Amino acid sequence: MRIYCEKDYDAMSRRAANIMAAEVIRKPDCVLGLATGSTPVGAYKQLAVMCRQGDVSFKEVRTVNLDEYKGLAPTHDQSYRYFMNNNLFNHVDIDPANTSVPSGLAEDAEAECAAYDKLVESLGYADLQLLGIGNNGHIGFNEPDSSFTKETHVVDLTESTIAANARFFESANEVPRQALTMGIGGIMAARKILLIANGTGKADALYNTVCGPITPECPASILQLHGNVVIVGDEASLGKVIAAGVPVCK
Ligand code: F6R
Numbered sequence: 637m638r639i640y641c642e643k644d645y646d647a648m649s650r651r652a653a654n655i656m657a658a659e660v661i662r663k664p665d666c667v668l669g670l671a672t673g674s675t676p677v678g679a680y681k682q683l684a685v686m687c688r689q690g691d692v693s694f695k696e697v698r699t700v701n702l703d704e705y706k707g708l709a710p711t712h713d714q715s716y717r718y719f720m721n722n723n724l725f726n727h728v729d730i731d732p733a734n735t736s737v738p739s740g741l742a743e744d745a746e747a748e749c750a751a752y753d754k755l756v757e758s759l760g761y762a763d764l765q766l767l768g769i770g771n772n773g774h775i776g777f778n779e780p781d782s783s784f785t786k787e788t789h790v791v792d793l794t795e796s797t798i799a800a801n802a803r804f805f806e807s808a809n810e811v812p813r814q815a816l817t818m819g820i821g822g823i824m825a826a827r828k829i830l831l832i833a834n835g836t837g838k839a840d841a842l843y844n845t846v847c848g849p850i851t852p853e854c855p856a857s858i859l860q861l862h863g864n865v866v867i868v869g870d871e872a873s874l875g876k877v878i879a880a881g882v883p884v885c886k
Contacts, residue, residue: 676768703817
């Protein structure tokens with residue numbers, strides 16, 4: 637695990653965007669696993685700038701997103717499909733047909749999950765999987781639980797995730813109670829994983845991810861078993877990891 641400690645959100649975003657751009661330049665037809673939420677917005681902005689300046693092209697890139705709220709249409713402004721279009725896809729030269737987000741509207745959500753796993757498998761899994769992390773240690777919407785779930789599945793969101801995501805909705809009541817999420821198997825099958833985090837709210841989750849036992853109580857702790865993980869955090873989010881004496885790159 638290589639850990640970069642950046643001074644603030646902007647520096648974290650630049651580092652993350654550079655790592656992602658490097659992957660696209662190395663392999664123009666790579667598969668990028670993508671995340672939503674507040675953390676990657678800055679990195680996506682940087683990638684859009686790089687693309688506009690002609691430093692990187694997404695023409696051949698395929699993408700697979702981690703998750704989607706169950707019940708939200710792609711046109712809903714809080715759906716993850718809408719988020720991706722708005723924050724990245726509409727600002728780079730990617731072919732929309734090469735982008736995939738699970739459908740929150742599928743009548744048979746279980747079948748949608750199974751089909752999503754087949755799709756990700758048929759693409760050969762992600763060359764680079766971008767992850768954010770929940771305050772509770774979730775990755776994708778793999779919430780703390782008594783066991784890890786390998787496949788894409790429908791998940792009941794925890795009260796802490798609903799509370800954390802209420803900031804994006806009019807009220808906590810509006811936050812969908814369920815989501816479709818790629819499972820731990822799909823995430824761990826990525827050749828490289830880039831986890832990004834900022835703010836003190838993520839400090840415990842990052843500490844448990846890096847220094848804690850590998851347990852489904854902190855889903856991100858499974859990343860200790862992956863051979864190619866890069867964590868990029870700001871000083872606030874990495875405070876506890878650094879205090880524990882874990883070496884970080886500056
Ligand atoms: C979203 C996702 C989630 C978020 C996490 C952090 O696609 O997979 O795991 O990365 O909830 O969200 P933010 O970045 O809003 O703190």
